[in-house]
Every structure is written in structure tokens, then in C-alpha cells.
Amino acid sequence: MAVSENAELEELIRQATATGNADATPSSTGQTVTEEETEAGEGLDLTTLVLVARRSLLWVMLLLIVGITGSWLYLRYTKPVYKASSVLKIDEQKSASVLGLGGAPGSNGQDGPSSKLAGEIELIKSEITYNRLKKLIPLDINYYAKGTVLENELFNTSPFRVEYSISDDGYYNHNFEIEYIDTQHYQLSITAGAEIIRGTYGIGQLVRLPGINLRLLPDGESKPLIGNAYHFTLLDDTAIDRYLNLNLTVEVLNPNANTIQIAFTDNNRLKAVAIVNALDSVYLQAKLEEKSLTTTKIRAFVTTQLQEYGRKLTVAENNLKSFVGRNRTYDAKGELATTREKQEELIAQRLTLEEGIQLLKEVKQLAEEARLTIREDQTVSQNIPALADLHDPVLVQLLEQLNAQQLNIARVKRSYKSGTFTVEDLNAGLATTQQAVNRQLVQSSKLLQKKIDRLDEQNTELIEKLHSLPGIQTELARLERPLDLYNSIFQNLLQKQIDYEISSAGTNPDFQVLSSASAPLDPISPKRLLVYAIGLAGGLILGLGLIAGRYLMHNTVTSVGELERNTKAAVLGVIPTYAKEPMDISRLVVDKNPKASVSEAIRSIRTNLDFISPSNKKRLISITSTISGEGKTFVAVNLAGIIALSGQRVIILDLDMRKPKVNLAFGAENVRGISTILIDRHSAAECIQHTSVEALDFISAGPTPPNPSELILSPRFDQLIKELHQQYDVIMIDTPPVGLVTDGILIMRKADVPIYIVRANYSRKTFLKNLNRLMRNNQFGRMCTVLNDAQAQGSNGYGYGYGYGYGYGYGSYGMGYYEEPEPGKPTFGQRMKRLFS
Numbered sequence: 151m152a153v154s155e156n157a158e159l160e161e162l163i164r165q166a167t168a169t170g171n172a173d174a175t176p177s178s179t180g181q182t183v184t185e186e187e188t189e190a191g192e193g194l195d196l197t198t199l200v201l202v203a204r205r206s207l208l209w210v211m212l213l214l215i216v217g218i219t220g221s222w223l224y225l226r227y228t229k230p231v232y233k234a235s236s237v238l239k240i241d242e243q244k245s246a247s248v249l250g251l252g253g254a255p256g257s258n259g260q261d262g263p264s265s266k267l268a269g270e271i272e273l274i275k276s277e278i279t280y281n282r283l284k285k286l287i288p289l290d291i292n293y294y295a296k297g298t299v300l301e302n303e304l305f306n307t308s309p310f311r312v313e314y315s316i317s318d319d320g321y322y323n324h325n326f327e328i329e330y331i332d333t334q335h336y337q338l339s340i341t342a343g344a345e346i347i348r349g350t351y352g353i354g355q356l357v358r359l360p361g362i363n364l365r366l367l368p369d370g371e372s373k374p375l376i377g378n379a380y381h382f383t384l385l386d387d388t389a390i391d392r393y394l395n396l397n398l399t400v401e402v403l404n405p406n407a408n409t410i411q412i413a414f415t416d417n418n419r420l421k422a423v424a425i426v427n428a429l430d431s432v433y434l435q436a437k438l439e440e441k442s443l444t445t446t447k448i449r450a451f452v453t454t455q456l457q458e459y460g461r462k463l464t465v466a467e468n469n470l471k472s473f474v475g476r477n478r479t480y481d482a483k484g485e486l487a488t489t490r491e492k493q494e495e496l497i498a499q500r501l502t503l504e505e506g507i508q509l510l511k512e513v514k515q516l517a518e519e520a521r522l523t524i525r526e527d528q529t530v531s532q533n534i535p536a537l538a539d540l541h542d543p544v545l546v547q548l549l550e551q552l553n554a555q556q557l558n559i560a561r562v563k564r565s566y567k568s569g570t571f572t573v574e575d576l577n578a579g580l581a582t583t584q585q586a587v588n589r590q591l592v593q594s595s596k597l598l599q600k601k602i603d604r605l606d607e608q609n610t611e612l613i614e615k616l617h618s619l620p621g622i623q624t625e626l627a628r629l630e631r632p633l634d635l636y637n638s639i640f641q642n643l644l645q646k647q648i649d650y651e652i653s654s655a656g657t658n659p660d661f662q663v664l665s666s667a668s669a670p671l672d673p674i675s676p677k678r679l680l681v682y683a684i685g686l687a688g689g690l691i692l693g694l695g696l697i698a699g700r701y702l703m704h705n706t707v708t709s710v711g712e713l714e715r716n717t718k719a720a721v722l723g724v725i726p727t728y729a730k731e732p733m734d735i736s737r738l739v740v741d742k743n744p745k746a747s748v749s750e751a752i753r754s755i756r757t758n759l760d761f762i763s764p765s766n767k768k769r770l771i772s773i774t775s776t777i778s779g780e781g782k783t784f785v786a787v788n789l790a791g792i793i794a795l796s797g798q799r800v801i802i803l804d805l806d807m808r809k810p811k812v813n814l815a816f817g818a819e820n821v822r823g824i825s826t827i828l829i830d831r832h833s834a835a836e837c838i839q840h841t842s843v844e845a846l847d848f849i850s851a852g853p854t855p856p857n858p859s860e861l862i863l864s865p866r867f868d869q870l871i872k873e874l875h876q877q878y879d880v881i882m883i884d885t886p887p888v889g890l891v892t893d894g895i896l897i898m899r900k901a902d903v904p905i906y907i908v909r910a911n912y913s914r915k916t917f918l919k920n921l922n923r924l925m926r927n928n929q930f931g932r933m934c935t936v937l938n939d940a941q942a943q944g945s946n947g948y949g950y951g952y953g954y955g956y957g958y959g960y961g962s963y964g965m966g967y968y969e970e971p972e973p974g975k976p977t978f979g980q981r982m983k984r985l986f987s
Contacts, residue, residue: 195715197709197711198712199701201708202704206693214686217685217686217687217688217690217692220685224681225681232417232418232422233413233414234422234425235426236411237410238433238661240266240267240408240409240661241661271410273436274400274433275398275400278436279433279436282432283425283428289385290386291383291384291385292383293381295378295379304380306424309368310368312365313367314362315363316363318360320361321340321342322386323384323386325381325383326340328381329380333373333374335353336350337349337350338357340359351366353366412426414426414667419670422667423667423670433661437661452643452646452647452650456640456643459640460640462632463637466632469629470626493613497609500605506540506594507595507602510591511595513549514591517549517552522549522556523553523557526557529553530553531550542590548583552583555576555583559577705915706910706913707908707909707913713908717921719921720762720934721934721935722935723752723754724940725752725937726940728746735811736781737816738815738816738841738842740752740788740792741791752789752792755792756792758934759903762934765796769879770871770875770880770883770901770902771883771902773785773789773882773905774885774887774894774897774898777890778809778890780913780938781938785938790848791846794843798880800880800882801838801847801848801878801880801882802846803849803874803881803882804823804850805824805883805885806884806885806886806893808854810852812850813851820852821853822837822850823853825852828866829866837850858886858891858893859896883897889920898928907936908936908938910938910940911941
């Protein structure tokens, strides 16, 4: 029933939230925030979180222990992995650079240190290196000693060694079990397919089996333990290569320094060191052989080249000697250069003469145009400085005379007309001078032209001389080029041969071992501190997750503190759990147990009520809750009983007409009651029933009507309240749950003191939102709450209730003040429930 009521309540709350959107107000960020969302209880409840954390502390400790235990088990059952490493420095040097010939043919200079180091890494991880390593270290057979949990490889510490010859590959990668019977005999067991081969043999005895022959010999100073189990495994080349590739790491440490690191990981630290050092030795041997081969090739190459270029040099010398003998000249190139220099001088002279002829033409034009000078105070030599290069003083003198006459005529014409005698006389003298200048210009031009003709003749002679040396220079240059080339290469090869022989006197590898491998003390995996830290962190994370989960699932009210923080109503008090006897239905207990803690708590509530509504006035008190099962009927009956025991007349009205329970609390019938009074079938006097408490009466709900809300709204209900106030001081009304029906809200509006019951560890925190909504929408300023069925909190009782007064408890088990039953020893189920709660 409670489950169905809770489901109904959830639906009602969702509907109320949906309809409450009309009251929403926009927040500062533009989002819509309802008043319900701004109520208390939406944030982090630190008190509840601390409470949940305190109750989960044992589980957190257990999870931490589990995490540490898991780490210990992991370390106990995981083989340690050790890493040994060495650092090599590679000297980058090519054979061509040793000979001083630059890079290899076709090299463009882009091959840097990385390509060199990459090649060395591939060499170290190549099959060639692996094959040499197998010859140096016997990796084809592994010896093991069986332990309690893990097996231990006996690298170089095995008390025996095995010599074998195998023809059947089926024996590879299988365990050969060895168990010593005594110091001279052992038992051998082999699983070959579905067949198990067993036998007892002596130390040193040749064991002949199908497909394999083997002999077990003692090895080292260690002696086998009688009864201990050993085994060895034969590995083929594929398994060994796979093992090396899986555990070997070769990487570049610093490309600028040409350093690489060789690292190997294994469960046996001595084996890892041995393999790394063996790889260094194998690599050293490979580099020595490579360098020796390179040296031999270089020597053969140099000798061959010396012979070839010596022969070519002899041929080139003989060809040049024959050419010089035939042409009787050795410096045709020098003669050719001299002739070319003369020819260039002639060309320069001719250009100068041509420029002189051009100057004479320009001077003639200037003379005819009377523009020999720009200003009157300027001479012709000053205006035409190039006349000095002609070396013709007569011409210069005539030009000066002509210029003076032209300037004079120009001045006279300013004063005389053209036809006057003076002007005509000056023009005649000017014409005579003009003719003399022209004759001199013509004569000078002819003289320069003759010089040009003589230069052309000389140039023709030089050209003929050049033609007289056809191909001598070209042929001589062609013969000298190979002679110089062969001679240079031959001398260079001779020098490099001497240098290389000196440098190769001692053959050294082109790498250095900067740091050799040493046996590591601590494994790289698993890291003990890291594993324990992970286990501890895992346990802590799980513990925090448990606390967070329990906090998120903590959706019920558990203490008066949560009630105070999540509601705006005054808290009248706290009623502890009544554990004296089991109760299937609510009953009056304060009259039979006046010294019980429940009775004292309800007296505290009665005292606090007097501060809200004085006892000297007629009071109407309504008691409701959100859903059934929260104890509103129990509180109503016993609070009414406490008030009645104080001397006031009290009557209880059961208005929960759908599920009446007040009559059950007093063991009475429900034949007539509120429903029959409100329809005027019975009077109030006819329906009043008396109880064992003299001043306490009640009226049951009566038969369930189809319309309880309409009956409560009828004027007859108000008339009934007035009638009862004439006889009673306090009217206590047990209303229906307001979370399911609206009848209780109608009654609470009429009550002087509405009381809302919240049951500890039962009522959900969302119910308090419903309470706040009721207070806000109906203006219930005197709304009070009571925390019912609260568990004891420590040794100081159940806390205190307050609102307008205080009521205190005095101990967890009475301490002489309360008559409480002694708690029995909790059962295992109760202990587990308490542990998980």
C-alpha cells in the first residue's frame, strides 16, 4: 500500500511542478527558475554528507584494505621485469671521406646522422647479429626451478646442464620435467602430444628417445635439492628471434651526439645484463669485420686507380711531346693573346678617329648656324673642348675668327639695316672666313679618314696572322687538359695511399661503449610503491564513490537538523521510536507509559504548543502528513492524550474519511461519525465516544462518503466546530495526507495550529518541498512540524524540539528518568542492516 501511495505522491508532485511554472521568474542569466528550485535543500548538505561519510567509514577502511591486499597479491603473483641497458657512441665516417673524395657517388649531401644511426639500429636488430648472439649465449635452452607460486629461471645458476641432439621439431618449446631422486639419479618426464614419456636415468647417462638424444650433466658449484622440481625448455630459432624482438629495444638517445641505447628486458636480471653485454661484443666484432673488409677494398681500389691513372698520364705526356715537335712552338696560346691585344688596340684607335670625323661634322653645322658659342664672352675652345683632341690649331684659330665675325655682325644688325654698306662689308668678310673654315674642315676629315684606312689595313694583317695559326691553340689546350687532370689525380691518390696506410696501422671500430650494462637492483615492472599507491588510490576512490552513492541515494529525512534546514516551518519537537512493544496500528500509549521517552517528548511538544497558541483559549489543532504511514494518527491520539492529562478537555475528530484509523487506536467501532454528522443523519452528541482518559473523547470518521471534500466545505462542518468548542478546550483533527488529497488543506486553513508530521528514515526530502509549497500558497504562518519515529543519537537522548520553547530528553535508556525496556542483543540481521544503513 505504501508503495502505491508513494507512486501517487510522485505523480502529484510532478503535476504540481508542471503547474507551478506560472510562478517562475527569470534569473539574472536569462533562465527560468521557480521558487521551488530556490528553496533550501537543493545544494550540498554538508551535515548529511558528514553523516553518510561517518556511517561509511568502516566500508571505506575495508575498501582500502581490499585495495592494498589486491596490490600485495599482484606483486606476489607477478614476475618482476628487469631492464639492462648500455649506451654506444657511433663515429660517423664514410670510406669516401677517408679517401678525401667527398660523399659516395650519387650522394647529394642530405644523408644526416639520423640515417646513419637508423642503419646501425637495423644492424643490431638484424638476423646476422642474432645468429652471432646465439653462438655467444646459449639461448636455445632455458632452465627453471618450480616455486610455490612462480617458477624461477636459473640463468648460469642451474645445478645441471643438458647436451642434446634433436631431429624431431615437436620437442621444441615443450617442458622437460626433471626431479632428482638422489645425487646420481633423476626422473625425466616429457609430454609429447598425447603421450607422456617418463624414465629414470643417471647423471651423465645418454638418454635416447625417438627424435632426440640428450645427456644431463652436473654444472657449477650449486647442488640440486633432492625432491625439488626442475624443468628445462628447448627453443627453436623462431622462438628465440621472437623472444629477442619482443624484449630488445634499440633507440637513438641523441642524434646530434650520435648515441644509441641498447636495452633488454627480462624476468632474470642477470640474463638481461648478459644479453646486452653480448650484443655489445657481437656489434663490436661485426664492426671490426666490416672495417677490415672496408680497408681491404679501399686498398685494392687505390692500387687499381693508381695503375690506371699512371697509364693515362704516360699517354697524355707522349701526345703533348709529339705535338710540340711537329709545330715547333709550345706557347701558341701566348702568341694568340698578344695578337688579340694588338687587334683590340687598333679597334680602339679607329673608334677615336671616327669620333673625330663626327666632331668635324658637328662643328661645320654649328658654324653654318652661327652657334659656335652660347655667350659672347665665351670662346669656341671653351664651348667645344673636344677640338683640343684634333690637334689642329689652324682650324681652332679660324673657328675663333669666324665666331668673332658672327658676333660682330649680330651686334651691327641691331643698329644698321641689312642693306647698308657696313653690313654688306662685314658679310663679305664673314663669307671669306666661312670658306676658309670649310676648306680646313674638309682637309681635316680627309686626314682622319686616311688614318682609319691605315688602321683597317693593319687589322687585316692581324686577322691574317690569326688565320695563319689554325687550331694550334685549341689542339694544345686539348692535349694539356688530360695531362693536368691525370697528373693531379695520380698525385692525390699517392698521398691518400700513404695517409690511409698510416691511419689503418691499427684497426679500431668506429664506435665507443659510453656505459656498459650492469645488473639492475630494482625491477622496472611492477613498481612496488606505484602498485601500492594505485591500490590505495583505487580503494580510496571506491570508498569516495560509495560515500557519494550513498549520499545521492540518501533521499529521506533522518534527523531534526535536516528538517530544520529544508523547511521554513517551526519544529515543535522530536518523538523517538516507541520500542516497548510492537504496534500494528496507532494506539494511545501515554496513559499506560507516562514515564516513557515518547511521553516526555510529546509533553515537550505540548509545552511548545502553548507558546504558539495559549492554552487558556479554545484551540483547533490539525495534524496531517504527506502520505500514509508517517504517524499522524499516532501523534494526534497521543498529543491529545497528553493535553487531556493536563486537565483540558480534548476531542479528536477523524476527518480521514477515506482511511479512518482513530477508532482503531481506541479499539472502537466506526458505524457513525463525521460523515453522518455532516449529512445530518446523526448529531454530534450521538457520535462522541469516550476513552480511558477522562478528559479525552473522539468522533470517528464514519462510513466513507463519495465526496469528503464537499462535506468539509459545507456550513455544517463549521457549525460542528462551534458546537464542540462549547464543550471542549482543544479540538484535535486527524486530517488526510495532503500529498494525496486536498481535504487536509481545507481543514488546515481553519486550524489555529496546523502540524505537519515527518517520519524519520521514511519521509522523503521531496515531501518538505510540498510542505513549503503549502505554506507559500496558503499563507500558513503558524505551520509547525514534528519529527516522528526518530532513532537515538548518541548517549544524550533524542535531541530537543523547539519552536517557542524547549523540551529535552535525558539519556539513551532513561538513566532513571524513563521507563524504557533494556535493549536486547542485536541479531546478525540487525547488525548487517545497521552496517549497510
